[in-house]
Amino acid sequence: MKPQNPNRLRRGAVLLTAALAVTLAWAADAPKKDAKKSSGPPVPKLKKNDLAPLPAGEKPASSHAPFEDGDCSLCHKSKDPKNPGPITTNVNAQCLGCHEDFAPILARKSSHVAAKENCCNCHNPHNARQRKLLVESGSTLCLSCHEAIRTLTVQAKVKHEALTQGSQCSNCHNPHGANVEHLLVQLPFDLCVSCHGKDDVKDDQGKKLTNVKSLLDANKEWHGPVSQKDCSACHQPHGSANFRLLAQEYPPQFYSPYDPKLYGLCFECHEDTILAQPQTTTLTRFRNGGTNLHYVHVHKTERGRTCRACHEVHASKQKHQIRDAVPYGSRGWMLKVNYTQLPNGGMCDKTCHDQRVYTNSVPVALKAK
Amino acid sequence: MVLAIFSTTAAWAFAHAQVGSTIDNVEMPTLAGGKQFLLSNASANVFVFFKPGQEHSRTTLTQIAASAKDMATQSVHWVAIVSDRFLTPEVEALVQETGLTMPVLIDAGDTLYGKLGVALTPVAGITDKDHKLVAYQPFSKVNYVEVVRARVRHLLKEITDEQLQAVLQPPAATQGGAASVARRYLKLAEKLLQAKNHGKALESVRKSLENDPALAAAHTLLGQILLAQDKPDDARKAFARALELDPNDAKASEGLKATSPSTK
Numbered sequence: 313m314k315p316q317n318p319n320r321l322r323r324g325a326v327l328l329t330a331a332l333a334v335t336l337a338w339a340a341d342a343p344k345k346d347a348k349k350s351s352g353p354p355v356p357k358l359k360k361n362d363l364a365p366l367p368a369g370e371k372p373a374s375s376h377a378p379f380e381d382g383d384c385s386l387c388h389k390s391k392d393p394k395n396p397g398p399i400t401t402n403v404n405a406q407c408l409g410c411h412e413d414f415a416p417i418l419a420r421k422s423s424h425v426a427a428k429e430n431c432c433n434c435h436n437p438h439n440a441r442q443r444k445l446l447v448e449s450g451s452t453l454c455l456s457c458h459e460a461i462r463t464l465t466v467q468a469k470v471k472h473e474a475l476t477q478g479s480q481c482s483n484c485h486n487p488h489g490a491n492v493e494h495l496l497v498q499l500p501f502d503l504c505v506s507c508h509g510k511d512d513v514k515d516d517q518g519k520k521l522t523n524v525k526s527l528l529d530a531n532k533e534w535h536g537p538v539s540q541k542d543c544s545a546c547h548q549p550h551g552s553a554n555f556r557l558l559a560q561e562y563p564p565q566f567y568s569p570y571d572p573k574l575y576g577l578c579f580e581c582h583e584d585t586i587l588a589q590p591q592t593t594t595l596t597r598f599r600n601g602g603t604n605l606h607y608v609h610v611h612k613t614e615r616g617r618t619c620r621a622c623h624e625v626h627a628s629k630q631k632h633q634i635r636d637a638v639p640y641g642s643r644g645w646m647l648k649v650n651y652t653q654l655p656n657g658g659m660c661d662k663t664c665h666d667q668r669v670y671t672n673s674v675p676v677a678l679k680a681k
Numbered sequence: 682m683v684l685a686i687f688s689t690t691a692a693w694a695f696a697h698a699q700v701g702s703t704i705d706n707v708e709m710p711t712l713a714g715g716k717q718f719l720l721s722n723a724s725a726n727v728f729v730f731f732k733p734g735q736e737h738s739r740t741t742l743t744q745i746a747a748s749a750k751d752m753a754t755q756s757v758h759w760v761a762i763v764s765d766r767f768l769t770p771e772v773e774a775l776v777q778e779t780g781l782t783m784p785v786l787i788d789a790g791d792t793l794y795g796k797l798g799v800a801l802t803p804v805a806g807i808t809d810k811d812h813k814l815v816a817y818q819p820f821s822k823v824n825y826v827e828v829v830r831a832r833v834r835h836l837l838k839e840i841t842d843e844q845l846q847a848v849l850q851p852p853a854a855t856q857g858g859a860a861s862v863a864r865r866y867l868k869l870a871e872k873l874l875q876a877k878n879h880g881k882a883l884e885s886v887r888k889s890l891e892n893d894p895a896l897a898a899a900h901t902l903l904g905q906i907l908l909a910q911d912k913p914d915d916a917r918k919a920f921a922r923a924l925e926l927d928p929n930d931a932k933a934s935e936g937l938k939a940t941s942p943s944t945k
Contacts, residue, residue, distance in 0.1 A: 377869065381881060386872050410868040413861040420854060421827070490854035493823045497854045500823060536693070536801070542821040580737060581801045581820060583794075585766075594795025597696065 361447045365438035372439035374446075379438045387437065407431045420489035422496070426457065427488045434487065451480040454487070461550055468551025471516045474507065475550065484549065500549075501541035515556075524626065531627035536581075538626055546577055546625070563618040566639070570616045578619060587611055593672075598658070600670035621664075622649065638664070694817045695806065696798025704812050707793065712763075712772060712785035719786065719793070721758035725836045726808040727829070728786075729761045730799050733771035737820045741803040742779035744826035749783050757833055759783040764791050805829050809836060824848070863893030870902055874909065882906050897927035904936045913940040 365379065366372050378386040385391035387399050387406055399406050408415050418428050426433040434453055435445040442449050448456060455462035465475060474483050481487070484503050485495040492499055507513055509525030528534060537545035548559040555564050560576035568574060572584055586595050587610050591602045598605045609617045619625075623633045630636070630651060637646035650661040657671035694700050706720045720726045729745055731738035742761065749759045763772050765787050776785055788794055797806070807816040807829070816832040818825075831848035834840045840848075866889035873882035883906050889899040904919035917940040923933035 383873065383876070383878070383881070385876060386869070391876075410865050410872070412868060413856070413864055417854070417856050421851075486854040486856065488856060491851035492854070493827070495854075496823065499851065502853075536819055537821065539693070540819070540821045542823060544822045545820075580735070583800060583802060585791075586800070594791060594798075596800075 361432060361434075361436065363432055363436055363438070365436075366441065370441075373441050374443050375439040376437055376445060403430050403432055403437075404428075407437075414488060417486070417489045420491055422491065422493050423489040424487055424495055449480075450482060451475065454481045454485075464548075465551045468553065470552045470555060470557050472549055472551055472557055473516065499541040500543040501538065504543045504547075504549075522626075528627050531624070531629050533629065533631050533633060534627045535625060535633055545581065563620070566618060566621055567615045568618050569613050570611045575619070597672055598670070599672060600657070601672075601674060605670060622651075693819070694814070695804075696800055698797045698806075698814055698817075700814050700817055702814055704806070704808050704814055705796070706812060709762075709786040709793070710789065712769070712776065712787060717760070717784045717786060719760060719762075720808060720812050722810055723758040724756035724810050725833050726758045726810075726812065727760070727805060727833060729759075729803060729805045730794070731761055731763055731775075731803045733763070733767050733775045735802065737822075738803045739775060739779060741805075741820060741825060742775065742781050745805075745829070746779050746781045746783070748826055748830050752830070752833070755837060755839075757837070760786050762786045762788055762793060764794060765789045766791070807832050807836060824851070859892040860896075863889045863891075863896050863899065865889075866892065867896065867899045867902060870899075870906070874902065874906055877909075879906055879910050883910070895926055897923045897930050897933070900926065901930055901933040901936065904933065904940075908936065908940065916940050 378384070382393055383391075384393050384396040388396035389400055390397040401409075404418075418424075431437075434447060436447050437445070440446055442453075446453055455465070465471070475481070477483070484497060486497050487495065490496055497503060505525050508521060509523060511523050511526075513521045513523075515521055528538065537543065543549075544559070546559055547557045548554075549557065552558060554561060554577075558577050560580055561574050562577040563574045570587065572579065572588070575584070575587065583595065585592075586604070586606050588607070589595060590604055590607045590611070592599060592604045593602050596604060596606055609622070610619075621638055622635060624635050625633070628634055628636070631653065634651050635649050637648045639645070640647040647663060649663050651663075652659045652661070654669070654671070656673055657669065659667065659669045661667040694702075698704060704720065706718055708716045708718050711717045719728060727745075727749075729741065731742055745759070745761070749757070760783055761776075761781060763785060772785065775781075786793075793799070801819045803820045805816075805818045806814055807818070808814050815836055818829050818832065821828070828848055831840060831845050835842070835845040866885045870882045870885035870889060873879075873885055883903075886899055886903045886906060889896060890903065893899065900919050900923035904916040904923065907913075907916035907919060917937060920933045920936035920940065923930050924937060927933070
């Protein structure tokens with residue numbers, strides 16, 4: 313532990329003047345924003361921080377070396393701690409004068425408006441109750457501006473522990489700048505698999521979750537968003553009203569009456585017509601002549617088969633994420649699908665039904681049940 | 682694993698049109714009235730399928746509209762395509778909201794959807810001037826239009842294979858680390874030396890070297906501080922070390938010369 317500097321208490325009091333000067337400089341620096349002119353998402357309104365040093369006698373969690381050592385003139389016009397005056401240049405230029413490694417970080421494709429505008433939007437240049445001179449703890453600081461995310465996290469029925477564990481928001485986001493949109497440190501898949509590529513991860517109810525890396529290693533036909541490393545296509549990482557943090561509704565059961573609203577997740581990308589039109593020669597190759605077999609399976613008022621009945625959502629051994637087997641009954645027994653792709657159609661054999669062959673050209677007469 | 686991902690991605694295509702195949706050029710009715718061809722003889726053709734009432738389409742069209750504007754001087758032909766299943770006022774409202782100025786082609790009876798085998802919306806196809814499909818790009822929630830733009834720029838030979846790959850697989854946004862800390866202490870030491878605070882400057886530059894012993898500039902500054910403290914022999918060693926690490930360090934050369942025994 314560092315010995316108490318006898319001058320510190322006195323400095324702490326008098327540097328209020330300095331803090332005021334910094335605050336004024338910050339206010340003068342702040343560009344006038346017009347959210348309507350931005351083509352990106354709405355920019356949260358920044359709040360102004362009290363940049364004064366902590367009250368005398370309070371032990372900071374972090375302290376800026378020049379302040380701690382009384383080297384006021386490294387940033388301020390005067391070296392007199394009683395009256396250091398304004399800082400010598402604008403805030404970010406001042407900070408980047410020493411923290412020069414942040415200049416290229418702030419220049420990355422996805423940059424944080426708050427950081428580019430003024431380092432003091434998040435950091436106290438003197439000392440702070442939080443690590444890294446942050447004016448608030450990690451997520452509290454972020455959510456003080458990002459109100460929509462705060463509301464989402466509070467209201468979510470299904471929570472994501474990544475938001476509350478470890479570095480919280482910074483588990484996935486770099487608050488200064490990143491090479492992926494939304495300040496993501498990496499593409500979503502690379503971030504997600506850093507946790508969900510392990511065997512011991514559980515959901516917020518304590519249920520063990522799939523090791524996605526193992527699943528993908530063993531099954532080489534990947535769903536498009538997985539191949540694009542875009543887990544966020546289907547999952548809402550900040551919290552969701554739907555199971556498994558799904559971004560939209562998706563039937564959790566094997567059977568479900570057909571209701572397009574239940575397939576909101578799939579229809580975010582897939583054409584809803586694939587389930588809605590009984591006859592087609594263009595929408596799908598899963599058709600017997602013009603009879604749309606997706607419609608036949610799914611479009612029922614009772615016991616309609618949901619997407620999961622035949623398709624894996626992440627990866628499979630067969631093309632089109634067709635499953636090898638489907639869960640049957642409550643004891644985890646798996647019923648083989650026995651799907652075979654044929655040159656002009658396909659076949660399922662000894663599965664939920666007897667052998668059925670379909671062709672895209674001349675329809676095959678289907679046996680009655 | 683990364684290679685596996687991109688080999689899979691490269692194999693993606695419309696259900697009935699593989700990457701590398703030639704896309705038939707067709708004349709289609711437009712939202713504004715009249716007719717327009719799907720493709721042109723521009724160096725790159727970009728066609729984007731969208732639909733009203735879908736957030737992904739709204740986001741995509743907004744960004745595609747901005748990209749088309751940014752790349753207006755390049756030889757790129759941009760069109761958007763919508764099924765005639767949707768009501769014209771809905772389509773018009775979306776076009777207006779997103780600032781889309783490119784032609785909007787109406788796919789009557791989903792003919793083009795069926796011909797190409799479009800199963801996802803939004804989705805973009807990119808062809809070269811010979812109408813060969815060079816990229817199929819379904820929507821993603823992050824970096825989508827940036828990837829479309831990069832693919833167009835790659836086709837126009839404005840970016841290299843490596844630059845395209847850096848967009849498809851962006852490097853992790855790391856920060857900090859010992860090297861950064863070393864640079865930070867070095868800058869602080871420079872300021873302290875300017876303020877003639879030699880003791881603290883020495884302390885700071887030593888912290889810099891603890892974090893990155895191979896930082897030539899820190900050895901040079903150490904020499905300058907030691908010289909300011911009237912320790913030329915120690916300073917000379919620091920300048921010599923700096924030049925071992927960076928033979929082009931002019932300040933270290935100058936310092937070594939100033940502290941060499943023959944100069945004394």
